[in-house]
Amino acid sequence: MADGTDQKSSNQMWGGRFASGPSAIMEEINASIGFDKKLYAQDIRGSMAHAAMLASKGIISPEDKDKITEGLNTILSEIESGSFEFSRKLEDIHMNIEARLATLIGPAAGRLHTARSRNDQVALDFRLWVKEELQKTEGMLTALIAAFLDRAEENADTVMPGFTHLQTAQPVTFGHHCMAYVEMFGRDRARVRHAIEHMDESPIGAAALAGTGYPIDRHMTAKALGFREPTRNSIDTVSDRDFALEFLSIASICATHLSRLAEEIVIWSTPQFGFIRLSDAFSTGSSIMPQKKNPDAAELVRAKTGRINGSLIALLTVMKGLPLAYSKDMQEDKEQVFDSAESLELAIAAMTGMIRDLEVRKDRMRAAAGSGYSTATDLADWLVREAGLPFRDAHHVTGNAVALAEKKGCDLADLSLEELQAIHRGITDSVFDVLSVEASVASRTSFGGTAPSEVRKQIAWWRGRN
Numbered sequence: 001m002a003d004g005t006d007q008k009s010s011n012q013m014w015g016g017r018f019a020s021g022p023s024a025i026m027e028e029i030n031a032s033i034g035f036d037k038k039l040y041a042q043d044i045r046g047s048m049a050h051a052a053m054l055a056s057k058g059i060i061s062p063e064d065k066d067k068i069t070e071g072l073n074t075i076l077s078e079i080e081s082g083s084f085e086f087s088r089k090l091e092d093i094h095m096n097i098e099a100r101l102a103t104l105i106g107p108a109a110g111r112l113h114t115a116r117s118r119n120d121q122v123a124l125d126f127r128l129w130v131k132e133e134l135q136k137t138e139g140m141l142t143a144l145i146a147a148f149l150d151r152a153e154e155n156a157d158t159v160m161p162g163f164t165h166l167q168t169a170q171p172v173t174f175g176h177h178c179m180a181y182v183e184m185f186g187r188d189r190a191r192v193r194h195a196i197e198h199m200d201e202s203p204i205g206a207a208a209l210a211g212t213g214y215p216i217d218r219h220m221t222a223k224a225l226g227f228r229e230p231t232r233n234s235i236d237t238v239s240d241r242d243f244a245l246e247f248l249s250i251a252s253i254c255a256t257h258l259s260r261l262a263e264e265i266v267i268w269s270t271p272q273f274g275f276i277r278l279s280d281a282f283s284t285g286s287s288i289m290p291q292k293k294n295p296d297a298a299e300l301v302r303a304k305t306g307r308i309n310g311s312l313i314a315l316l317t318v319m320k321g322l323p324l325a326y327s328k329d330m331q332e333d334k335e336q337v338f339d340s341a342e343s344l345e346l347a348i349a350a351m352t353g354m355i356r357d358l359e360v361r362k363d364r365m366r367a368a369a370g371s372g373y374s375t376a377t378d379l380a381d382w383l384v385r386e387a388g389l390p391f392r393d394a395h396h397v398t399g400n401a402v403a404l405a406e407k408k409g410c411d412l413a414d415l416s417l418e419e420l421q422a423i424h425r426g427i428t429d430s431v432f433d434v435l436s437v438e439a440s441v442a443s444r445t446s447f448g449g450t451a452p453s454e455v456r457k458q459i460a461w462w463r464g465r466n
Contacts, residue, residue: 042128049224064108071105115214119238123203141189152178160365168372171437176450188254199243202227206237209325239325248312255305262302279357311336369437387426
């Protein structure tokens with residue numbers, strides 16, 4: 001579109017208060033169209049609902065409502081086809097659309113802004129966008145959880161070392177390890193769902209900050225736009241960006257979970273661990289070392305966390321000192337959210353692909369599962385259960401057994417009965433039933449434990465919940 005506006009006509013959008021046009025610097029710092037044009041669909045949707053409400057209340061004529069709706073549909077088509085020309089002189093998406101509407105339908109366009117302000121308009125557009133993004137994130141997290149459930153089911157019996165301090169601790173199953181991430185991303189999804197419920201209020205009709213004297217129906221516009229109800233305080237409505245902060249907070253926590261997973265993928269795919277092989281789709285080679293297969297996708301997911309966390313801190317800092325109600329500082333909210341949403345979407349999609357594609361090397365996991373005397377706790381538990389020792393005494397006896405195995409360079413299960421009885425005479429040959437990694441994991445049948453039977457119960461519960 002040719003907007004045909006100069007600085008003078010741009011001022012007319014503000015009204016008669018300003019006698020001269022803004023300087024180039026002011027125009028540069030004030031304009032937001034470079035990023036808030038992303039809100040075009042929400043802006044048009046909100047304007048259509050507002051126009052329909054105004055007409056229903058007799059504030060504008062049905063004819064003007066029809067012209068406005070037709071013009072907005074034309075603008076929507078122009079933007080989506082790429083023929084719409086955005087103007088920085090018109091500052092933002094709202095004024096760009098309003099100016100084009102005036103060109104298309106004439107004076108009727110000026111009636112659209114009755115009983116609203118750019119303050120409640122941008123609050124509506126942004127809230128709609130964040131709500132839709134949260135709904136998208138919910139779906140992506142559901143897909144990631146499903147990928148982990150499939151992997152957990154395939155590997156409910158696959159033994160691997162469990163770690164604390166990245167040192168071998170006790171044997172677990174890979175299925176149980178996968179289910180730990182199901183729990184993490186399940187909490188992320190619950191936070192997303194709560195945020196959608198929490199923000200499900202319509203801002204439109206709050207106007208600049210005090211509401212309006214026109215007989216509007218805010219419940220009608222709320223329903224038309226898919227909100228549960230309208231907001232209840234006009235001052236808070238135009239100054240609230242909690243929904244954006246909540247989105248960024250959720251994104252930061254989720255990105256942290258993704259980063260922890262990415263770190264494990266990076267470690268597991270090294271030749272030294274060799275627990276998994278990444279598919280070629282999520283790996284790259286080296287420009288100089290032909291043998292290399294680098295986990296670049298996982299590394300980039302890990303790095304996105306810093307970017308997302310930075311956006312949260314940036315917006316918290318913008319909002320921390322603002323008096324009620326609206327301040328122009330709040331224009332700095334959108335870029336942080338847009339960037340974080342894009343980063344989070346990409347990270348979740350990449351991780352879902354990696355989990356579905358990776359090859360689990362069960363032999364390497366099994367070989368590592370018994371390393372580091374990982375069944376030592378099973379020996380201590382056996383001494384408590386079968387020999388009647390207090391746990392602290394059993395811990396001491398087990399420490400002596402580990403020291404002997406270390407000295408001999410063998411596993412606990414490779415010590416002879418005579419050697420074990422020399423440490424404590426109450427040990428019998430039944431102790432060897434608990435010193436294998438398979439016996440160890442099978443015994444951990446407490447609720448939420450690593451036993452294959454328990455892992456399958458948790459998988460079934462999550463599938464029913466999903």
